[in-house]
Amino acid sequence: MxxxxxxxxxxxxxxxxxxxxxxxxxxxxxxxxxxxxxxxxxxxxxxxxxxxxxxxxxxxxxxxxxxxxxxxxxxxxxxxxxxxxxxxxxxxxxxxxxxxxxxxxxxxxxxxxxxxxxxxxxxxxxxxxxxxxxxxxxxxxxxxxxxxxxxxxxxxxxxxxxxxxxxxxxxxxxxxxxxxxxxxxxxxxxxxxxxxxxxxxxxxxxxxxxxxxxxxxxxxxxxxxxxxxxxxxxxxxxxxxxxxxxxxxxxxxxxxxxxxxxxxxxxxKIDTMKTKHKKSPSYQIVYMYIHGYKYDKDLYQKYTPVMLNDREIIYRNKYNDEIIIDLSSIKEIHLNLKAQFANFGIYSQFTFDVLIDIICHDDIYKFRAKNKDDMIQIIHYFQDLHIPIIDSKKIIETYQQFPKDYERTKYYIRTHKDLMKYGVCDNLNPITNKKM
Amino acid sequence: MFTFVKKVYKNRKKDYYILLIILTLIASFEFCSLAIYSSLNRISGHIITKLEFTSLPTLSTFVGLILSTFVLKYFIENKKQEFSILLLSGRKPKDLFMYVLYQFGFLSLFAFIIGIGIGSVFIIGINSIIKNFHFTFLFHYSLMDTIFIYLYFFIFTNIFILTICSHQFVNLDKNLVYYLNHKESSHNDGYKMYFSVFLEDQKKKNPIYNIILSFFVCFITIYSSIKLLDNHLASPFLILYYFLALIGIILIVKKTVPLLYHLLHNYLIKHPILLNALACFQDFSSTMMTLIVLNASLVPTVLFIVISSRKDTILQIIIMPCFIMILIMIVLCFVLRYSIYNNAIRKSVTTIYAIGYTPHQIQIIFVLKNMLFALFAILIPLLLFTQLSYIALIHHYLSIEVIICLSLSYIILYFMILIYIFVKENQSIKEVTNYVKYLNRS
Missing domain, CATH: 3.40.50.300 (P-loop containing nucleotide triphosphate hydrolases)
Structure with missing residues (x-):
């Protein structure tokens, strides 16, 4: 428990x-x-x-x-x-x-x-x-x-x-x-x-x-x-x-x-005498960006930023401890999708977040990335580092085929009906932000 | 000093507007009562007859005087910290008098002047209503006489206020540090523990005296109320039983309810809503005690004056405006006092909510409290009033139309008060349960 x-x-x-x-x-x-x-x-x-x-x-x-x-x-x-x-x-x-x-x-x-x-x-x-x-x-x-x-x-x-x-x-x-x-x-x-x-x-x-x-x-x-x-x-x-x-x-x-x-x-700047916790207890909602590259400032401020540089991935977990993942320690990366339904009358719509499980030798780090079109850059970054990516939902292919967020979402709605079932996807009220 | 007063006015506009409205209405009723008094004084007749006629407007004027003093005193008492800051910044107590005169002198002067105008309009209105009822008597008052007495009352009110202030300023000057750090808190002295139920080794205080007193009070109240039902009671006995019943009700609220709270404590702690409602009622009744006593004593007293006087049509004409004016004045003061109480209770409501009471439970607590309040402060005086009205009716002191009119105005005004309390409390509960700031503000 x-x-x-x-x-x-x-x-x-x-x-x-x-x-x-x-x-x-x-x-x-x-x-x-x-x-x-x-x-x-x-x-x-x-x-x-x-x-x-x-x-x-x-x-x-x-x-x-x-x-x-x-x-x-x-x-x-x-x-x-x-x-x-x-x-x-x-x-x-x-x-x-x-x-x-x-x-x-x-x-x-x-x-x-x-x-x-x-x-x-x-x-x-x-x-x-x-x-x-x-x-x-x-x-x-x-x-x-x-x-x-x-x-x-x-x-x-x-x-x-x-x-x-x-x-x-x-x-x-x-x-x-x-x-x-x-x-x-x-x-x-x-x-x-x-x-x-x-x-x-x-x-x-x-x-x-x-x-x-x-x-x-x-x-x-x-x-x-x-x-x-x-x-x-x-x-x-x-x-x-x-x-x-x-x-x-x-x-x-x-x-x-x-x-x-x-x-x-x-x-x-993060100051810790000693990091206490490493893993986050569940998927952490993050915005991933590559150091030195252009990034979305709004998303950066809204979600936990995860910075990728030449050697490491740096972010703060839910305990607010600074976590540094050595890129060389990553065994593989699993990609998945999570659907979310924003109930807004005739403007109701589904959105999809990419779930990223980074499997290292000793730990598993779980992220729910809020990145939009720039997600493909992150994936390419991992590919360039020759980190094996397990992509059961064919996310990379979809990003290449439909680089725009709107078209990609429409495609997912057609092809990933299993993710949109009641109980599987998050049902949100976009105004109150309450789960329904 | 004047600039400071202006800034205080500007920052608390709403409070001062409410105060001005209440003072103006009370001043208008005062003027109206004095105008009735003046017109009755002009009637030729025996001095006793004149005294009987003028007693009702005199009562109404004095109620106005007491209530305007009560309102001003209450406002000034809440300014202790403001005064202490002025003293701290080097002002003398003498300067504070000027400060009070600037702040409240102007307000009451303003209310005094507007009161003449509105009061005159009221008298014209009353006369036209009397005409519609085809009465031959109309209130023809002397404006100069009325303004003269009215001015006398105004000066008297202000002297009274300044006397209260001087006492307050001397205390402030003596204990400046205490008042600077003083936090307003609820002191309900009427609600004391009669015995310790918590510790075995602690010396128990004996509540026997209070139990006997409570039994005695209940017996006297019931006995007097039953005696009041006797329609052929002689006047001295009527007065005696009436006052005994009245004192009995006040003592039940002040002594018996707190005693019951402690005697039934074991039972009450199984019923959180009842426990809180009773405790809340005790706090509320002690806060409103002055107005409850005023209402309970004045409402039947008006009828008492009629019953004690000789039968005359003029009395039927006088009783209506005087009774309604007294009621409205009490209701106005009640609204003012309640609005301050309602603000003070918010923090307690938030605390109860924070520790797990649902808004619905808090609502029930307040409804129960209000039911108790309505019983002791509104219904029982109404019953006494009804009984006296019945006596007045069967002995032909008052006509059925006048009694219905008086009863209806009482019921309507207090029904409105209950609705006001209900709406205000619901608003407060909604507001404090949605806005956490009430928990963190001292």
């Missing part, structure tokens, strides 16, 4: 989208982010104000909708779930700790903690025992009778953690949980989170404090809505990890101080 709890594929978020681009361009709060949250992870998201940290957390926790891209919640596409199903998912799987603790002012502390659990109609005695047990662990058992306005900030935050834990969630989302706390209470809270992580709870934490981030296992640094840097702690010391995080934050501050904008190439 897969360990993946949440998988985000090329997600983007635009607040107040301007379809006609009257303001010039849309502001991307999240810009083509890939993210995978596995069981037992303790990931921290850092970044300057307005970099999209909270937006990413809100999107991953199903509280906010996406503009483009997909999120898989335990393998189920979030866009296929209705509001009630999302509520059910949050109730069963997620726990939340917010910066402003968000306690309900008209409920006392006991009821605040119990609020998510009473949805499950648990036995009153059992629930009471559970609340008291958690309250004792968090040292808030003496304030159970009080109301939120009668408690201190630290107490309220611990109550928020207790509320997040009451349903034994698989994942805890923490949005700046220490934002309103003093250092003593912050460390107390983080010790609790660390303990929970050791017990197997998955934690996703947003913060701007390097010290807080040093309690995590992986740190992702967000900048302008994209993940810029990923650092894994592994078995290193917390101090070293903290220093590394601090360096990244400092580097970013200095970068902002002396340069007014980051160049297109800067976005490519």
């Amino acid at each position: 897969s360990n993946i709890l949440i998988e985000a594929n090329n997600i983007s978020k635009i607040y107040d989208p301007d379809i006609l681009l009257k303001r010039g361009k849309n502001f991307y709060a999240l810009d083509n982010v890939n993210f995978v949250l596995e069981k037992g992870d303790f990931i921290c998201i850092m970044g300057p104000s307005g970099s999209g940290k909270s937006t990413l957390l809100n999107c991953l926790s199903t509280l906010d909708s996406l503009s483009t891209g997909h999120i898989l919640l335990k393998g189920t596409d979030m866009t296929t779930l209705n509001k009630n199903e999302l509520c059910e998912f949050r109730y069963k799987t997620l726990g939340f700790v917010f910066q402003n603790h968000n306690l309900i002012p008209y409920l006392n502390i006991f009821d605040n903690i119990a609020t998510p659990a009473i949805l499950g109609h648990i036995n009153a005695k059992e629930l009471k025992e559970k609340v008291i047990h958690i309250a004792r662990d968090l040292e808030i058992e003496k304030i159970l009778d009080k109301f939120p306005h009668e408690c201190s900030g630290g107490e309220c935050q611990r109550v928020a953690i207790a509320r997040a834990l009451i349903n034994d969630p698989e994942i805890i989302f923490c949005d700046e949980p220490t934002g309103n706390l003093d250092s003593k209470n912050s460390h107390k809270l983080l010790s609790i989170l660390t303990k929970l992580h050791q017990q197997g709870t998955t934690i996703l934490l947003v913060t701007h404090d390097a010290m807080i981030a040093s309690y995590s296992q992986t740190m992702m640094y967000l900048y302008d809505g994209s993940i810029k840097t990923v650092v894994h702690r592994h078995n290193g010391s917390q101090l070293n990890y903290y220093q590394r995080i601090n360096e990244i934050v400092l580097e970013d501050s200095i970068l902002k101080q002396f340069t007014h904008s980051t160049s297109f190439e800067d976005k490519e």
Whole structure:
């Protein structure tokens, strides 16, 4: 069984989208982010104000909708779930700790903690025992009778953690949980989170404090809505990890101080202490381009770019780790097709993506390429390197016969009816981007 | 200072427009009531008769005064942080008076002036309606007298507001740091835990006193209500039972409902919607308590004045505009207070949604809360009102047409209020469940 709890594929978020681009361009709060949250992870998201940290957390926790891209919640596409199903998912799987603790002012502390659990109609005695047990662990058992306005900030935050834990969630989302706390209470809270992580709870934490981030296992640094840097702690010391995080934050501050904008190439820089994951769990939606050749800038920005040069293939997998595939290690390449139906009334149409399995000596890398007419250049590139290509769907031949995207699609519709069957092809609503 | 006030006006245009509309309407009703008072004063007759006649417009004018003070006080209280920033930037408390005068003095002066015009139109309207009903009595008021008393009320309202402000400014000056960092939070003091059900070793507080009190309150309320059904009750007893019933209802809302919440806590935690609805109702009723009490006491009091007076056709003419004006003023203040409450509750709704409650469940919570509110704040006063109306009818104080008209205006206005609450809450639920910003904003 897969360990993946949440998988985000090329997600983007635009607040107040301007379809006609009257303001010039849309502001991307999240810009083509890939993210995978596995069981037992303790990931921290850092970044300057307005970099999209909270937006990413809100999107991953199903509280906010996406503009483009997909999120898989335990393998189920979030866009296929209705509001009630999302509520059910949050109730069963997620726990939340917010910066402003968000306690309900008209409920006392006991009821605040119990609020998510009473949805499950648990036995009153059992629930009471559970609340008291958690309250004792968090040292808030003496304030159970009080109301939120009668408690201190630290107490309220611990109550928020207790509320997040009451349903034994698989994942805890923490949005700046220490934002309103003093250092003593912050460390107390983080010790609790660390303990929970050791017990197997998955934690996703947003913060701007390097010290807080040093309690995590992986740190992702967000900048302008994209993940810029990923650092894994592994078995290193917390101090070293903290220093590394601090360096990244400092580097970013200095970068902002002396340069007014980051160049297109800067976005490519990836900084990892050590790559943790290699393969992506499923087909990764990418745009392939050859270094030094002309490429489609729109597709480059919309999907994960995969760069091919003389010796290697370089890209970032869904875990945001930099992956370098040595071209000499590739045994063979399998090509396949995936159909997609965009349901748009009389303008409904099928589109086809090329699935590329790169089989190396030790691993298999799976890509779903969004390239259009330029796909043939990529295929020729592999052919020039004498890499065997298994093409059961005769994709190369079709590209040679019909170099234009429109003609090729029409041909596929005639010849590959098996790909267009219900359940085989993805059925999409082109406006909402929801799977139907 | 003036530029700052202008900028504040510009940035919160909508709030100030609503405030101006409410103040203008209240001022118009105040003027209208004073005009009725002035015309009744011109009738020749015994002083007691005059007092009986003028008591209704006087009541209506004082309600206007209380409500305009309530509205202004509420607005000024919400400006604590603005005042503290002004103090921080070197202004003296004396300057703050000028600031309040610039902001609210102008608004109330504006409302005062427009109120004269609209109030005069109301009086013309009332007179033409009376003519249509073929009554011989019309309200012929002295404009100068009315404006003089009206001006007196205006000055009194502003002095009252400045007195409240001076108390607030002294407190601000003393605890500037506290108010700068102060976050508005809901303090529902009426809802306290009577005993700890959570910890075995904790000393239990004894709720026996509250249980006895609640039983007593329920008994008194039911007993008084049954006694009120007696149509031949003497006036002093009628007053006694009426006030006992009224106090009983208020105490049930303030004491018995919270006690029941805790006594039935074990049952309630199996029913998340009921638990949340009850807790939400307690919060809502404590927020709206002033207006609930005002409504519950004023509506039947109007009839009480009629019953206590001698039978006269003029009273039937006076009661209609005064009663409707009082109702509209309460409803206006209710709308204003509710719109502020509705904004405050949004964060709680988003939190409940985030932790797994579906929008439908949240909707049911609010519907249950509103049903309880409608029962205690609208239906029970209506029942008391109906009972008093019946007494007024069988003793020929009021005609059936007047009673129907009064009852209909009550039902229509409060039905509109309930619809307004329902629509606003549905809008809020829809908005907060679609827009995550409410979770992250402090």
